[in-house]
Amino acid sequence: MSELRGDLDRLIGDERLVPEWLGGLAVNPALPASVLARLLTVERLPAYSSSWLVARRLDRETTVLLVASPRVDHRLTALENSTADVDVLARLARDPEPRVRRVYAATAGDFGRRIPDGVPEIWAADSEAQVRRLAMQWDVPIGLRARLAEDDDASVRAAALTPEVWPRLSPAVRDALLGDSEPRIQNALARMFPPAPAPRPEPEVRVGDPDPFVRGRAAQDPEVPTVLALRLAEDPDDSVRLSLSMREDLTEEQRAAIAYVVPNGYHTPPRWIVEGGHLPDVARRAAASGHVLLRRSIAMRRHLPADVVDRLAEDEDFFVRLTLCQSCEDAPHALVVDMYAHWHGLKWTFLRTHPNFARPGLARFVDHPNPRLRHAALDDPEGGPDLVLRLIDDPDVGCWALRDPRLPAEELRRRLGVPGSALNAAANPTLPTATMHRLLDLAGVTAVG
Structure with a gap:
């Protein structure tokens, strides 16, 4: 000391x-x-x-x-x-x-x-x-x-005010609230005692509604007969045709015959996959579909049968594979590492927290030209101090090597005095408490207690 x-x-x-x-x-x-x-x-x-x-x-x-x-x-x-x-x-x-x-x-x-x-x-x-x-x-x-x-x-x-509290109130208090002209009170009462819903239109009426939102809801409603819903296959609105194309009761031939347009960005999975995607048969059917949004939807499941994972991991659609890595804990190690190395979208670093990311053998990337893979090398659980020392001066990965608990104590101590390295050395979790306090002393920070 x-x-x-x-x-x-x-x-x-x-x-x-x-x-x-x-x-x-x-x-x-x-x-x-x-x-x-x-x-x-x-x-x-x-x-x-x-x-x-x-x-x-x-x-x-x-x-x-x-x-x-x-x-x-x-x-x-x-x-x-x-x-x-x-x-x-x-x-x-x-x-x-x-x-x-x-x-x-x-x-x-x-x-x-x-x-x-x-x-x-x-x-x-x-x-x-x-x-x-x-x-x-x-x-x-x-x-x-x-x-x-x-x-x-x-x-x-x-x-x-809630429906549960209303019976607990005295008649005088309820009368006062019912007669209160304050808009916030009136709105609260309206939420508690909503008017009876209007009768639901017949399926045929909804399918022919001028509002595309209503037609879109009808297109995905399982209570609307398949034959009736298929009238919307030629609907002029893209969203209506897309909703129709993701119905559970359609055959793959019927889906393929619909001129749906796959939008950019996130999509809402259909209810039948949200509610039944945990069932192997449902997962297999969605994963085998020619509809890319059904495959992306099932890839969102936290766990999937092994054969479904294997199929999705080889999917031709990039976002099916990416969604599998982001959402499914069963996504294969090689795919997760590949996505981490090459995907440039938001939150790509999140993939390093995937349970299948860290594996023995990642140390082989220590000299890889891709800096992300050199970073991944540090996640090799069998890597030792030599691995960390090889990366400590890497312009892209050195900061993480300095924070690695496998960094030898002598090198950690030396780096505390090297401008540009001292910050990450001070962030190393193996730094002794006495050393932390001494750094604060030297920085002029007042002692407490």
């Missing part, structure tokens, strides 16, 4: 390294609470670490640090982090800053988080009507809703 301290002390006065150390520590996934506490005292971290608190994993101890921070932006950031401890976040229901209380009431259930016991009652008593109203979007006790249906603020009263 004394040798390490001496190495770092020789860097005192090199101002080029300070922003790199701070920026690297901010994104270090193994940052302990003691180091985080010191970083929270830094008024302005380097621009490239602006989202550091949102992206990092928080445990109870680090959530406490953010929620207790005197800075409003830190407390708000805790609410944006999906890993923050929900019981600690509950303290923000009583935050002195109204904006924090409003954001908490608006986002408390985001990411599937539970609402801690007692929090709805705190919201219901908040001095700000907006907090009381926002709280009503969550699953709060029905008795609390009934109480807020009598709130002084019309927006709160309207938000509290």
